């Protein structure tokens with residue numbers, strides 16, 4: 001029983017990070033109909049930049065300040081990358097056939113990966129042990145203060161984004177641009193600016209996710225954006241791509257599914273498959289959901305899109 | 307002085323020349339109709355004025371200034387509002403949020419509130435459906451919403467593309483009465499209509515478009531009696 005609870009808690013925690021990354025995919029898809037394949041790599045850069053900043057500042061400042069500065073640096077770097085990516089790689093292709101920006105996206109993804117390999121090398125980079133978070137045991141479930149912090153911060157970010165999009169003038173402009181770009185222009189919205197803003201917000205949230213990944217796994221790697229991006233994209237599709245609440249739900253669900261399958265797959269298959277098959281299992285779940293609900297859990301039927 | 311002046315306007319779609327050389331003007335406070343057969347170039351003309359299409363040749367003057375290079379979103383700030391063909395409401399925003407989008411460039415909160423109240427009073431069906439997604443409205447309600455949304459920007463020039471399309475005669479009558487009421491308060495109107503009779507009855511002057519050129523123009527009352535117009539557009 002406590003294995004189940006423990007895996008649930010682990011899954012929600014991991015899922016909250018997936019959800020943050022998934023938001024970047026879903027927001028860009030919503031507004032441009034484009035899968036920004038390079039988003040996972042931007043998150044990777046966020047994680048790497050954070051490790052570098054911590055490396056420089058370690059021992060010179062209090063831990064909290066170091067983490068805050070590292071996080072801000074990561075956000076700035078990732079936002080600039082996101083804006084540059086939009087400006088150079090996607091904006092010129094806005095009216096090109098769909099396949100063109102997709103191929104560009106894959107190219108950009110590789111470019112970022114290999115640049116990262118040049119800068120940081122191909123080995124894992126470890127997070128120095130900055131502090132020992134206090135450990136809690138509750139109903140047989142172990143959790144530490146850092147994990148609670150990550151989870152709460154992720155939820156706060158998601159809630160703020162939801163409120164921003166729903167209740168502010170700029171958020172309404174984002175929704176309007178997503179639903180009908182020409183009509184939004186006719187309201188006086190600078191849709192080019194709104195699209196850039198969308199990339200910037202996605203990248204900023206991705207940067208924070210990168211910091212969380214450092215803290216969660218204690219290490220980062222130039223290639224980790226690939227699988228992470230794939231999973232977060234999966235989460236976005238699971239929830240209904242283009243739907244912000246869907247990305248949040250999809251991320252959390254994906255984390256839980258992955259975690260539970262890691263915990264139980266061995267028992268369920270009589271030891272045939274080990275926990276390293278959890279990713280395969282996760283993608284089976286995705287395929288199952290999409291067969292039943294092609295537009296994802298919260299997605300609108302595609303026919304409704306103008 | 308004319309509020310809007312269009313000079314030698316040419317627009318191409320790829321190889322197709324939709325507008326060959328359009329000239330016309332609309333004076334402050336006027337109601338002017340643009341009529342013509344399917345494919346004559348009416349929608350293209352309105353989109354070019356709103357800035358959604360690039361001009362190959364010609365100029366558009368608004369309030370005396372050339373706006374050829376003003377981006378579409380900035381033309382809204384100058385006082386140009388287009389209600390597009392097909393209405394273009396934001397299907398997954400509420401009626402209230404659609405109207406607020408109309409006021410996107412305005413910052414005078416209290417006046418925005420009072421304008422909202424005013425259009426809810428003018429279109430009570432919208433008031434009852436404030437919290438509903440615009441995509442769930444009927445065609446007539448969507449048209450009312452699109453017009454009210456455009457008016458929320460407090461335009462000086464309102465461009466309307468086929469507001470009567472697909473609507474029951476009673477609703478059309480309601481909407482057109484409201485339009486006349488609004489123009490009497492100083493909004494200038496450029497109306498595109500398939501229903502030439504309705505357009506000529508609503509407006510003071512009209513231009514007839516034919517394959518990308520203005521083929522006729524004059525006072526609406528005269529055009530209503532013009533044998534060529536009657537034959538080609540009034541179906542008599």
Ligand SMILES: Nc1ncnc2c1ncn2[C@@H]1O[C@H](COP(=O)(O)OP(=O)(O)OP(=O)(O)O)[C@@H](O)[C@H]1O
Nearest residue numbers: 319322324342343344345346347348349350351500
């Ligand atoms: N996006 C486009 N691509 C290519 N050609 C177009 C496009 N839009 C319009 N056209 C062509 O330009 C010409 C003018 O079209 P426009 O839509 O302006 O006509 P209209 O007068 O509004 O017609 P209707 O009364 O049917 O709405 C037509 O021949 C049309 O086929």
Ligand SMILES: [Mg+2]
Nearest residue numbers: 348349350391
């Ligand atoms: Mg038309």
